[in-house]
Amino acid sequence: MNATETIFALALASNNNPKxxxxxxxxxxxxxxxxxxxxxxxxxxxxxxxxDYWNAACLLKSSLxxxxxxxxxxxxxxxxxxxxxxxxxxxDVDLIAWxxxxxxxxxxxxxxxxxxxxxxxxxxxxxxxxxxxxxHVFPTVSCLExx
Numbered sequence: 001m002n003a004t005e006t007i008f009a010l011a012l013a014s015n016n017n018p019k020x021x022x023x024x025x026x027x028x029x030x031x032x033x034x035x036x037x038x039x040x041x042x043x044x045x046x047x048x049x050x051x052d053y054w055n056a057a058c059l060l061k062s063s064l065x066x067x068x069x070x071x072x073x074x075x076x077x078x079x080x081x082x083x084x085x086x087x088x089x090x091x092d093v094d095l096i097a098w099x100x101x102x103x104x105x106x107x108x109x110x111x112x113x114x115x116x117x118x119x120x121x122x123x124x125x126x127x128x129x130x131x132x133x134x135x136h137v138f139p140t141v142s143c144l145e146x147x
Contacts, residue, residue, distance in 0.1 A: 005033070008069055009097040009105065009126060011118045014089055015045065016052035021080050022089040022143050028076055033062030038124035039140040043117045054141060057084030057096075057121035066098055089126040094118070102126055111133075 038057040080091035099105035123131040
């Protein structure tokens with residue numbers, strides 16, 4: 001990794017045309033850095049309203065700043081047709097943490113405490129204690145390798 005690169009831990013979710021929106025997100029993120037994706041889990045809506053979500057996480061190595069990544073993520077959501085508030089989520093991409101390496105990451109205080117639908121996929125790509133969770137039976141779905 002170059003000295004100017006930062007690792008960004010991102011959580012992705014969609015329950016409205018999720019395959020289309022996950023493919024779009026992966027294509028956009030791949031343009032700005034190196035990606036490592038988790039499995040995609042099918043997890044019920046947190047508040048019990050709306051369709052089940054595709055939830056995933058990724059680590060993105062990029063030379064962009066935290067501010068630039070935040071703007072990019074909001075723009076990706078807008079382009080996907082994200083409407084707030086709604087229970088039909090085209091694309092939700094949250095910045096969970098960032099840093100120069102996985103041992104020295106800064107968590108986004110706006111995303112704490114971490115929800116289970118963030119912890120489960122994030123633990124696939126980052127084995128940090130913050131993402132420990134009890135065993136679950138949420139199924140995985142295939143999307144990104146089907147490009």
